[in-house]
Amino acid sequence: MKIKIQQRELSKCINIVQKGISSKTTLPILSGILLEAKEGKLKLTGTDLEIGIKSSVDCETIKEGSIVITSRIFGDIIRKLPDMPIEINVDENNNMHIQCGNSKFNLIGQSAIDYPQLPEIFESNYFEIPKDLLKSMIRQTIFATAQDETRPILTGALLETSNNNVSLVAIDGYRLAVKKVSVNVSEDIKVVIPAKTLNEVNKILEDDDAEVKISYNQGNIIFNIGDTLITSRLLEGQFLNYSDIIRNEYKLKAKVNTRDFQECLERASLLAREGKNNLVKIDISDDKLIITSNSEIGNVHEELPIKLEGNDIKIAFNSKYILEGIKAIDSEEIEMNMISNVNPCIIRPVEDNSYTYLVLPVRLAADE
């Protein structure tokens, strides 16, 4: 293999595929990047077998070929080279020679034959979604996936399509986040994507409105983003039937300014996190919402104007859980729907049904 390639473009491509490589792999070949030069393109691949990232970049192919090269060192070297053409030459013993200006590096590589195959794209099963929409779907739900492995299926988010709607759903037992958007999709699917995959997809997506092509089969999903393909295993198992949890009845509905509420909660959290249970109490009556929290070192009292329909309520939350949902909402005002202080609170952007956040209250002892 022998190619000429621009430093800046190769460097950018390495940054992308390195997101697929785990530093803790037990299989030595997986700590490498697969390089394949063919027909004026250099294809780079990184994988930890759960997730795989393939990205390609234009190059001058003098001789086609392939090699696996240690990701960290190769990436560090390319990033440190000046922004000039780089010549990469691989001999039959998998020794890589890199030349750029007056810099020359020799690196020992491995044969590409032993590198695992990533799943291929399934042209029949796919739909397209704008990049910025996918980005906001991920951002508004991913934080509500379970962090612990007691129910492995909940460490992922459910991607569900039906009637030209696409939903992404995350539940961790304390809260639930659902984002539902309209997208042209012909087939009903229901797959659970690992949170780690969605995180990497989110990092790779740029903030424009080009389309992402999502294809899938029973075991795998592929995100096709311009010159980059992200493939991932799906999680196996039955996801919670989340639609049963979101009830539409309520006894009170309170509207409040999103950012003001967020700031009050953030300040109250400063004391809540000193306590054992991260507890904030919310007292809604008439036109006021009062947040209080106590800890050994002091207490806090925050007040906000609200628009209330229905009963007064005193209710308590884990401040982290309620705050993360509020922070995920961009619209100016939110509404909270509640039944009682032992039923879930449902939070939605006002006049926007695309996002629903549900959070369980904390039951207080009689004397609290």
Next chain:
Amino acid sequence: MKIKIQQRELSKCINIVQKGISSKTTLPILSGILLEAKEGKLKLTGTDLEIGIKSSVDCETIKEGSIVITSRIFGDIIRKLPDMPIEINVDENNNMHIQCGNSKFNLIGQSAIDYPQLPEIFESNYFEIPKDLLKSMIRQTIFATAQDETRPILTGALLETSNNNVSLVAIDGYRLAVKKVSVNVSEDIKVVIPAKTLNEVNKILEDDDAEVKISYNQGNIIFNIGDTLITSRLLEGQFLNYSDIIRNEYKLKAKVNTRDFQECLERASLLAREGKNNLVKIDISDDKLIITSNSEIGNVHEELPIKLEGNDIKIAFNSKYILEGIKAIDSEEIEMNMISNVNPCIIRPVEDNSYTYLVLPVRLAADE
């Protein structure tokens, strides 16, 4: 104590004095900030007994007084409040009441009586130095202080004045950095300042050319920077007689572009750090400087044009030690003076005698 103060100004002042507070203190009162309100000023103090930082800010003093309040929580609360006037009220039981807009906090404080006294300023023993000059003196030497405690005196930098010159000197046994500048100073002094103190001074100094007033006695030094005072204990013991180490004789003198040399060394270091000893070899002959380094995974060869007077040489260095000195130099070109591959290499900016960096070579076995 009762005051009104602007959120932004109080917040800025807290950020400064928190640099003096250690998170690992064993004396509970030292995890607090001392607040003293008097005559339209609020004075804040943070200390870990080694270093002390005092900063003051204008306020409306409704009632004079003082309190010690937990630094972390108090700082977090003030930073999270909106940019509005804050009213702080302390009762006779050291309970602090904070009100800002619709936010109210109560915090339990401690009596200021138990807070340690910082050393006072010694008006007779002082000199003044421009801020930017002090900043560059610290930046160009501090990295060469010893990191381990086997010779405690070397964990600090020597501040020496004589004949209207001020020098700052750091040595760790492998390299030596000296910055010497002209400053109007009447008395000869020789004190060793802990590296930690210099680091904090460096962070607090803003990048302008106002003067810093440095005053001292046998055990303490005080940096007076505008509204902020930084006091520090000095290190006790005899510093190395560094001037004996810097010889002026040489067998070769090589001039090289500073940033090009730095970039070549940084690339070579990528492989050097994979090896056991972080070794880079430098081969100087005619008009070329060649840097090489080997490790199990590969090797590197970098070439640079130089202007050489004197003998050729093959010499080796710990890449970290030579690189840190080069990075500290701002001028376009440096010169390296050497005697042999077992004598120290002296590096200076070309046509600038204010800075000297000396680094020991690594002796190579016969077969290397």
